[in-house]
Amino acid sequence: MKRIALLGLAVMTVAMSYAQRISGTWKGMLNAGNQKLEIVFHFDPSKDGGGAATMDVPAQSAMGIPVRLNLLSADSVSLDVLALLMEYTGKLNNGVITGTFRQFGVAFPLELKAGDAGKPNRPQEPESPLGYKTEEVTFTNQKAHVSLAGTLTYPVNYTPDKKVPVVIMVTGSGAQNRDEEVFAHKPFRVIADYLAKQGIASLRYDDRGVGQSTGNQAGCTSADFAEDAACGLSWLKSSGKFNQVGILGHSEGGLIAFMLGAEGKADFLVSMAGPGIKGDSLLVEQQNALFKLKGIPSNVSVSTLRKSMATQPGNVWLEYFMDYDPRPDLERITIPVMAVNGSNDMQVLSDSNISAIRNCLSGKNSKNLIKVYPGLNHLFQHCEPASSMDYYKIEETCSPEVLRDIAAWINSL
Incomplete structure (x- = not known):
């Protein structure tokens, strides 16, 4: 169910800025403890005169995330997402942006290199000719x-x-x-x-x-x-x-x-x-199972789940799902x-x-x-x-x- 967060690390909207030497696709592997995430940025320095960018996180099925550019020089980059308490700073040297990714006060190294993200192998995906109409x-x-x-x-x-x-x-x-x-x-x-x-x-x-x-x-x-x-x-x-x-x-x-x-x-x-x-019971089981998978003790109940959701009103789909x-x-x-x-x-x-x-x-x-x-x-x-x-x-x-x-x-x- 895509609406439920699948990974503890959320990487959503990024603020960046534009420099002449950084354009096209840059990618890097974020090693965040017990999980690894490939982060991919697409830079278009010519768009709208000030540049534009998007970000992909393929493992989270998050593609084309809009990125706001803030500060980007010829050899340095600094970006942050205040809502997620996330920031990244890096310096370009010999074709590699070497930097640090921070979120919730925890820092991880993240290197970015120019080049398209590799296409994953999907052997069951049908190819032409299909043999049917x-x-x-x-x-x-x-x-x-x-x-x-x-x-x-x-x-x-x-x-x-x-x-x-x-x-x-x-x-x-x-x-x-x-x-x-x-x-x-x-x-x-x-x-x-x-x-x-x-x-x-x-x-x-x-x-x-x-x-x-x-x-x-x-x-x-x-x-x-x-x-x-x-x-x-x-x-x-x-x-x-x-x-x-x-x-x-x-x-x-x-x-x-x-x-x-x-x-x-x-x-x-x-x-x-x-x-x-029932939806609320399913979400409780799901949360407890995901915490257990990560080795974190958890005893979420329907009561605690609903109290948590009460602080986030307005999600009509979720409210219906929990009650159904x-x-x-x-x-x-x-x-x-x-x-x-x-x-x-x-x-x-x-x-x-x-x-x-x-x-x-x-x-x-x-x-x-x-x-x-x-x-x-x-x-x-x-x-x-x-x-x-x-x-x-x-x-x-x-x-x-x-x-x-x-x-x-x-x-x-």
């Missing part, structure tokens, strides 16, 4: 005055006279594109590719205000995003091309799948790490459900969430498949518990056994 499409949520743009992927050897199953894919929390691109991975593109090779069509779309979709996410909740997905389901059904129309959701998308499944809007649903417990309990919706679902999770998921913990889902769906449908995969994290990557949050560093995008099980289950319906 794709089509750029749009559907509309008329109530919200939003147009959603996406990619409809047809199976290998698809012909119009043959009806096939289709899934609409719903992303996790945060503004994401149709590939659910996060940490330089494109999970939905990988899943769509695999399903196409197994005779299953799919529709993946850009979230509101992302890519080619209109609107924005200000003031929106999971219920609003569920309406978008419901409009996509209706569009697929009205096309007349498919024999079964299902929904596949990841994380918050899994929660949305449960919402729509309870309303009978889909023929089947696949939840990948979808929450099965999926169990009443789960108990209303009668269509086939595949609900999966990984044992090393530190964001939607498998023990409590899968147990709640299993209890709510017990005896509802003989085709239900509820499963926990050993050694997989929130993105369904193989990992050790200690590296469960290293999404960017892990080359695998999605476990092959999960892909196989999803396709086999849909084809068995």
Whole structure:
């Protein structure tokens, strides 16, 4: 869930200044104790006469962060972010900016060198020629005055006279594109590719205000995003091309799948790490698990969490998420459900969430498949518990056994 902080070190907005000798891309590896973060700056000294810059933190899936320039000479740089109590000072010598990064009173060395950031290896990402047909499409949520743009992927050897199953894919929390691109991975593109090779069509779309979709996410909740997905389901059904129309959701998308499944809007649903417990309880489990992962004692409770959130009013999405309990919706679902999770998921913990889902769906449908995969994290990557949050560093995008099980289950319906 992208809305929840994944790393203790936050690097957001940077203030800098411009010098003639520093332009283009500069990068460095910040070694901050038990974590390493690649920091990338892009300098454009010619823009607007005074220069401009952006910053990337690839491991946090933070790209193109606006940077304000303050002071930059021919051989020195000084920058700070008051809101984050962060500053950096450095000196350019022999092609290297040698400097010190400080945050919350702790100092770390940080060297910057000119050059583009390396592209991470993603062996599962499909390459052309794909071997199947794709089509750029749009559907509309008329109530919200939003147009959603996406990619409809047809199976290998698809012909119009043959009806096939289709899934609409719903992303996790945060503004994401149709590939659910996060940490330089494109999970939905990988899943769509695999399903196409197994005779299953799919529709993946850009979230509101992302890519080619209109609107924005200000003031929106999971219920609003569920309406978008419901409009996509209706569009697929009205096309007349498919024999079964299902929904596949990841994380918050899994929660949305449960919402729509309870309303009978889909023929089947696949939840990948979808929450099965109330939002405030889920966030408490998540925080305690993340602290434990870092070796920090923690006993966050719902009460302390809500007191903390009360000091930060106005986050409509978070308030809705904390109050929403999926169990009443789960108990209303009668269509086939595949609900999966990984044992090393530190964001939607498998023990409590899968147990709640299993209890709510017990005896509802003989085709239900509820499963926990050993050694997989929130993105369904193989990992050790200690590296469960290293999404960017892990080359695998999605476990092959999960892909196989999803396709086999849909084809068995």
